[in-house]
Amino acid sequence: MAAMPEGTAGTPVLALEGISKRFGAVQALSEVDLEVHAGEVVALVGDNGAGKSTLIKVIAGVGPADTGEIRWEGRPVTVTSPGAAQGLGIATVYQDLALCDNLDVVGNLFLGRELRHFGVLDEVAMEKRSRDLLHTLSIRIPSVRIPVASLSGGQRQTVAISRSLLGRPKIVLLDEPTAALGVEQTAQVLDLVERLRSQGLGVILISHNMVDVKAVADRVAVLRLGRNNGVFDARGTSQEEIISAITGASDNAVSRRRARSDSPKEATDE
Amino acid sequence: MSDPTSGQTPPGAADPAGPAGSRRATGPKHRADPKDTPGPAGPAAQAQIDPRLLVREQGFAGYVGEFKRRMHSGELGSLPVVVGLAVIWVIFQSLNSQFLSPQNLSNLSVDIVATGLISVGIVFVLLLGEIDLSAGAVSGACAAVLAVLHVNEGWSPWAAVAAAVAVATALGLVHGLFFAKIGVPSFVVTLAGMLAWTGLQLWVLGPNGTVNLPYDGLIAQLTSTYFNQVIAAYGLAALAVAGFLTVSMVGNARRRAAGIPFRTTGDVILRTAGLAIVAFGAAYVLNQYKGLPLALLIFLAVVVAADFVQRRTRYGRSVFAVGGNIEAARRAGVNVAAIRISVFMISGAMAAVGGIFAASRIASASQATGQSNVLMMAIAAAVIGGTSLFGGRGTAYSALLGMLVIQSIASGMALQGVSNSIQFMVTGAVLLAAVVIDSISRRSQKAAGRA
Ligand SMILES: Nc1ncnc2c1ncn2[C@@H]1O[C@H](COP(=O)(O)OP(=O)(O)O)[C@@H](O)[C@H]1O
Ligand SMILES: [Mg+2]
Numbered sequence: 122m123a124a125m126p127e128g129t130a131g132t133p134v135l136a137l138e139g140i141s142k143r144f145g146a147v148q149a150l151s152e153v154d155l156e157v158h159a160g161e162v163v164a165l166v167g168d169n170g171a172g173k174s175t176l177i178k179v180i181a182g183v184g185p186a187d188t189g190e191i192r193w194e195g196r197p198v199t200v201t202s203p204g205a206a207q208g209l210g211i212a213t214v215y216q217d218l219a220l221c222d223n224l225d226v227v228g229n230l231f232l233g234r235e236l237r238h239f240g241v242l243d244e245v246a247m248e249k250r251s252r253d254l255l256h257t258l259s260i261r262i263p264s265v266r267i268p269v270a271s272l273s274g275g276q277r278q279t280v281a282i283s284r285s286l287l288g289r290p291k292i293v294l295l296d297e298p299t300a301a302l303g304v305e306q307t308a309q310v311l312d313l314v315e316r317l318r319s320q321g322l323g324v325i326l327i328s329h330n331m332v333d334v335k336a337v338a339d340r341v342a343v344l345r346l347g348r349n350n351g352v353f354d355a356r357g358t359s360q361e362e363i364i365s366a367i368t369g370a371s372d373n374a375v376s377r378r379r380a381r382s383d384s385p386k387e388a389t390d391e
Numbered sequence: 392m393s394d395p396t397s398g399q400t401p402p403g404a405a406d407p408a409g410p411a412g413s414r415r416a417t418g419p420k421h422r423a424d425p426k427d428t429p430g431p432a433g434p435a436a437q438a439q440i441d442p443r444l445l446v447r448e449q450g451f452a453g454y455v456g457e458f459k460r461r462m463h464s465g466e467l468g469s470l471p472v473v474v475g476l477a478v479i480w481v482i483f484q485s486l487n488s489q490f491l492s493p494q495n496l497s498n499l500s501v502d503i504v505a506t507g508l509i510s511v512g513i514v515f516v517l518l519l520g521e522i523d524l525s526a527g528a529v530s531g532a533c534a535a536v537l538a539v540l541h542v543n544e545g546w547s548p549w550a551a552v553a554a555a556v557a558v559a560t561a562l563g564l565v566h567g568l569f570f571a572k573i574g575v576p577s578f579v580v581t582l583a584g585m586l587a588w589t590g591l592q593l594w595v596l597g598p599n600g601t602v603n604l605p606y607d608g609l610i611a612q613l614t615s616t617y618f619n620q621v622i623a624a625y626g627l628a629a630l631a632v633a634g635f636l637t638v639s640m641v642g643n644a645r646r647r648a649a650g651i652p653f654r655t656t657g658d659v660i661l662r663t664a665g666l667a668i669v670a671f672g673a674a675y676v677l678n679q680y681k682g683l684p685l686a687l688l689i690f691l692a693v694v695v696a697a698d699f700v701q702r703r704t705r706y707g708r709s710v711f712a713v714g715g716n717i718e719a720a721r722r723a724g725v726n727v728a729a730i731r732i733s734v735f736m737i738s739g740a741m742a743a744v745g746g747i748f749a750a751s752r753i754a755s756a757s758q759a760t761g762q763s764n765v766l767m768m769a770i771a772a773a774v775i776g777g778t779s780l781f782g783g784r785g786t787a788y789s790a791l792l793g794m795l796v797i798q799s800i801a802s803g804m805a806l807q808g809v810s811n812s813i814q815f816m817v818t819g820a821v822l823l824a825a826v827v828i829d830s831i832s833r834r835s836q837k838a839a840g841r842a
Contacts, residue, residue: 203722219722221715223783224708232712233723235705242703245642249649 132195133158134323135211135292140179140189142172149175150186150347157292157323162314164334164355165327167344168367173327174216176344177294180325181213182206212285213294220281222270226262227251229269230284254283258316260309275306279313292323299333311337331360345369469777471828472792475821479796483803490803493679499802500677501614503794504686505530505749509769510776510790511697512741515734517773518701518714520782521577523738525566525584526769530746531761532592533559537747538602538756539595541610548609556743562588563739567732577735585766593758601757604750612685613751619682624674627683632667639663686748690791693744697787710734714783745769764815771818772797775825781833796821 133156142150150172157163165173178184180191182200191198193209200206206213220229227244230251236243251265260279262272269277278298285293295314299307307330314337317324328334334341338355343366351366483490509526516523533555541551562584569580596602604610618624639659646653654662677683701707712720713730721727742761749765750756774780775796776789797818804814 204724215722217718219716219719221712221719221783223715224711228708228711229719232708232719233725235708237705240704242705242708245645245649245651248646248651252651 131158133192134194135180136192136195137176137180138190138192140176140186140191142175142179142184142186148347150179153189153344153347153349155325155342155349157325159291159323160318160321161340162318162324162326162338164338164341165325165344166329166331166334166341166363166367167350171344171367172347173344174296175347177213177296177325177327180206180211180292180294182211183213207288207290210289210291211294212288212290212292214278214281214285214296214298216296216300220269220277220284223268225268226255226265226272226280229280230254230287232284234287250287254286258283258286258313260313273306275302275309278302278306278310282310282313282317286317290322292325293317294325296327297329298326299328299330307333331363334363335360343367469786469788469792472776472789472796472825475775475824476792476796476799479799479803483799483806486803487806489806493676495802495806496676497680497684499795499798500673500687501684501752502802503791503798504614504690505745505752506765506768506772506797507690507745507790507794508693508748509742509745509765510772510794511693511787512738512745513769513773514697514776514778514785514787514790515701515710515741516577516738517770517778517780518710518782518785519731519734520714521570521731521734522770523566523581523735523742524578524766525562525581525588526738526742526745527761527766528585528588528592529559529562529739529742529761530749530765531756531758532562532588532595532746533743534746534750534756534760535592535595535602537610538604538750539597541608542602542604552610552747555747556740559739559743559746560736561739563736563742564732566739567735570735571728571731589762592761596756596758601755603755606754610747610751611754613689614684614686614748615751616685617681617683618685618688621678621682624677624683625671627688628667628670628674631670632663635666636663686751689748693741694787694791697790701787706730706733711783768794768797768818771822771825774829775821777825777829779829779833780826781829793825 135155135157137153137155140150140153140155141148153172153176155163155165155176165176167173175184179186180200182203182205185199185201191200198205198209200209200211203213221232224232227247231247236246236250238246248265255262255265258279260276260283262276262280269280272280282293282295282298298310298314302310311333314324314326318337318339326334326338335355341353341355341358341363343350343353343363345367346369350369353363353366480491489495509530513523513526536558537551537555540546540554541548546554566577566580566584569575570577593600636659639654639662643653643659674683677687701710709720709725709730712723712725713727717727720730745765746756746761749760772793773785773789774793776786776791776793778785778789800817800821801814804817
């Protein structure tokens with residue numbers, strides 16, 4: 122990827138430092154650091170309950186951190202509301218897509234920010250921009266004028282992601298975008314993630330699927346029990362190493378299974 | 392959010408080779424692979440247009456294809472009711488040749504107005520996926536307020552009308568606040584409202600229970616005025632057709648200029664001709680009797696305005712969004728509480744307007760105004776007309792179409808001398824049929840989605 126090396130070299134678009142967040146008795150995040158550069162896909166992985174969604178909500182302004190610093194293009198910022206995050210250029214696609222099934226694709230893409238023409242909805246401009254956007258992202262759907270209820274899961278996911286792009290974000294947060302999808306539809310979404318990267322956007326991708334992670338991510342950040350447990354270069358790291366970091370030990374059920382058929386490998390932190 | 396004139400596509404998304412020329416371009420099915428074509432220019436340049444992509448088929452094949460798709464995905468809209476209305480008219484006309492007489496049709500067109508206006512408000516509430524059971528009681532209470540203020544207190548008719556509508560809007564605000572802010576189900580809030588405002592109606596009317604309106608007063612004239620000049624009905628028909636044609640042509644020209652699918656000229660002419668036949672046919676029939684009824688004119692204007700609000704404004708889009716998926720609407724920045732409260736206010740206001748026309752029709756407000764089956768007819772009309780009970784699907788025109796069905800049945804049965812009992816049962820069956828169609832189309836929509 123042409124954009125990647127220069128991206129990682131410069132100032133990260135988004136940098137988190139020492140993020141902690143607590144829910145009552147649960148310390149969901151402690152001292153978490155994370156960096157995302159332009160044109161880079163960072164996979165955020167970790168076991169269930171590791172704090173991935175909590176971290177996404179911190180960045181998206183839905184559930185601000187208790188302590189820690191967020192820097193946007195080098196400047197410290199406070200992200201205390203979804204509006205503030207969107208204002209900076211952070212777009213979030215939640216696990217539950219939140220599309221209106223009864224509205225068509227154009228209606229969903231522009232929901233809450235409809236274009237108007239003398240106070241009246243400008244369907245022509247919205248349809249044109251929707252088509253241009255989908256065209257640019259090579260997204261195929263039969264028509265932008267059918268209700269999203271009649272789209273497949275993968276198409277709905279791509280509509281949800283496209284929707285987040287209308288605000289011209291610099292960072293896109295995707296929470297398990299492929300969790301409910303089949304093989305072909307997963308490939309569609311991963312293609313789209315790669316297109317976002319090639320257009321210079323930073324992407325944080327949560328996924329439990331190591332194959333997907335290895336396929337599209339540039340770096341893999343592992344969370345374990347609310348703490349950083351290593352950031353790996355996706356190309357130069359084996360799946361076993363990442364899994365070890367996720368589960369917290371080289372001696373675990375996954376690696377023991379591997380060891381029986383394969384030569385065992387030690388986990389390394391960074 | 393961002394300036395509408397600035398591009399909202401992501402960086403690198405500029406695509407000057409816009410779809411105008413390439414709209415119908417076909418090409419081999421090929422997924423752009425960014426690994427082969429790195430850099431921002433890659434995907435845009437690589438993207439091929441899928442033959443199915445965003446292309447609306449044109450001409451006759453387009454209609455057939457679109458119809459099949461709608462059948463399959465359960466988006467029949469107003470089609471069943473139009474067919475049903477035609478069947479009803481054929482049946483009653485064959486039973487009694489008086490049915491399609493100008494006098495009967497003209498009376499029918501005025502009889503639908505009062506309940507139809509209430510139904511317009513109900514459509515808004517149904518679009519949210521909620522229900523307003525208080526609309527009948529509100530219409531009766533506000534007719535009483537109007538009559539008492541005008542006749543007993545000597546207010547001018549306009550002031551009394553304004554006061555009645557204001558009271559109803561306030562009652563709607565009360566329902567909306569309890570529903571949206573406290574979270575009481577709309578069914579319960581408006582059921583309580585139905586009881587309470589029926590009490591209010593009785594209290595306002597006082598011991599006599601009936602207040603007569605002056606026969607030649609402005610309020611009575613709302614439903615007794617006919618524009619008997621031939622030009623009035625034809626003029627309205629011509630205006631409607633010309634307006635429709637202009638809007639279609641201008642919209643089409645803009646779509647063509649923007650390079651997005653547009654209707655063919657033949658299509659526009661066909662639709663305009665269809666509207667012209669209905670409009671001039673209705674005008675002809677009305678002119679055979681007393682001319683264009685003022686009440687019908689007002690009702691049509693309200694329906695067109697409501698449809699405009701629902702489909703062409705940001706407010707209407709928000710109503711549909713809340714009816715479709717509250718969470719999605721909220722995350723998109725829609726003020727869900729404000730939408731809900733305002734919709735109940737609209738429903739209240741429309742109930743009052745309907746109540747005023749009901750009082751006008753019989754030149755009195757009584758304890759019976761807005762009672763018994765008025766509410767049920769208003770809800771039935773909206774549903775029969777094609778507005779979904781499940782929220783998020785429907786149109787203001789369903790109030791007009793549904794009322795035409797209900798009133799046609801009532802009128803046809805009355806001509807046959809059939810008793811009220813049968814009439815209720817038939818209307819009930821029609822309502823059930825409408826809800827069945829609604830439920831089936833909802834189910835097939837679910838099945839078609841997330842395939
Ligand atoms: N709103 C909340 N209230 C209380 N505890 C929460 C809340 N959200 C998350 N948690 C807790 O924080 C931890 C991290 O959760 P989460 O971020 O959802 O994990 P992941 O997305 O990695 O599976 C879990 O122990 C979870 O129970
Ligand atoms: Mg999660």
